[in-house]
Amino acid sequence: MDVVPAPSAVVDRLRAAGCVFAEDEAALLVAAAGTPGLLDDLVGRRMSGEPLEQLLGWAAFDGLRIAVAPGVFVPRRRTELLVGEAAALVRPGAVVVDLCCGSGAVGAALLARFPGLVLHAADLDPAAVRCARANLSGVPVHEGDLFAALPAELRGRVDVLVANVPYVPTPALALLPPEAREHEPRAALDGGDDGLDVARRVAAGTGEWLAPGGSLLFETGEVQVPAAVAILTAAGLDPRVVADEERGATVVVGTC
Missing domain, CATH: 3.40.50.150 (Vaccinia Virus protein VP39)
Structure with missing residues (x-):
């Protein structure tokens, strides 16, 4: 399935916060959000330093999607x-x-x-x-x-x-x-x-x-x-x- 490109404003916000892979992260957050309001909240939390995986609720690991809850160590x-x-x-x-x-x-x-x-x-x-x-x-x-x-x-x-x-x-x-x-x-x-x-x-x-x-x-x-x-x-x-x-x-x- 093709990933819908994230709005450039979202990419710019993440890049300004120091996210190295801003485009990829923006696309994942857009896919997870569903609504503009939730997207704005997720982007703001990511900019404040919350781990991407905890925001998404999952981490990619060894070909799997591993559920990750807030406050839990993110698998590397x-x-x-x-x-x-x-x-x-x-x-x-x-x-x-x-x-x-x-x-x-x-x-x-x-x-x-x-x-x-x-x-x-x-x-x-x-x-x-x-x-x-x-x-x-x-x-x-x-x-x-x-x-x-x-x-x-x-x-x-x-x-x-x-x-x-x-x-x-x-x-x-x-x-x-x-x-x-x-x-x-x-x-x-x-x-x-x-x-x-x-x-x-x-x-x-x-x-x-x-x-x-x-x-x-x-x-x-x-x-x-x-x-x-x-x-x-x-x-x-x-x-x-x-x-x-x-x-x-x-x-x-x-x-x-």
Whole structure:
């Protein structure tokens, strides 16, 4: 279906607010608005820094439309690398856990590839859990802090543990764009002093939860790779690193 070009005035307003892809964003907002009044409201909110995906109610991710509610972390396209690496490890009958699931984007992308997947998801944020449940119909989505949220029967049975942990160092939070800093939950961004606090907690818990030969995967920054590898090694996991320059993405994988 052809996209109706947005009025030039809308494009100009978005461009003046610093939106790099003003034409594309304007077309999406026009399609979502339906009425001039709602369009004016959406454009004004976008100009004030609200994430486009939260205004639209969805984010494009791995070929899917993922529902995204206000105040919920917006899935990044670079995280598609995490999905691809996790998918390469999925075998028939595999048990997969999407930890720090946010909107459930990673789990939804894996389910789209493997419809019969045994999947559990979990997040600390109640708003994210509600959103994930909408995106992961029929999948158990648990609310709680990391492994404490998971049912006990998963201990020692998880084949693929994918964790989209926060990894922005606390001192760098102030450098994030306003749409992330002001409209996404801090817990989904703040990884502590070096950005790896949550990754450490996840890695430390894998011995109890991973099945023999199971793997933990998480995203990290390029400069954090040596420390991330050390974390996996300290947890008794065999580490490897995968990078995608085009996406600007780095994933570390640890296998027991």
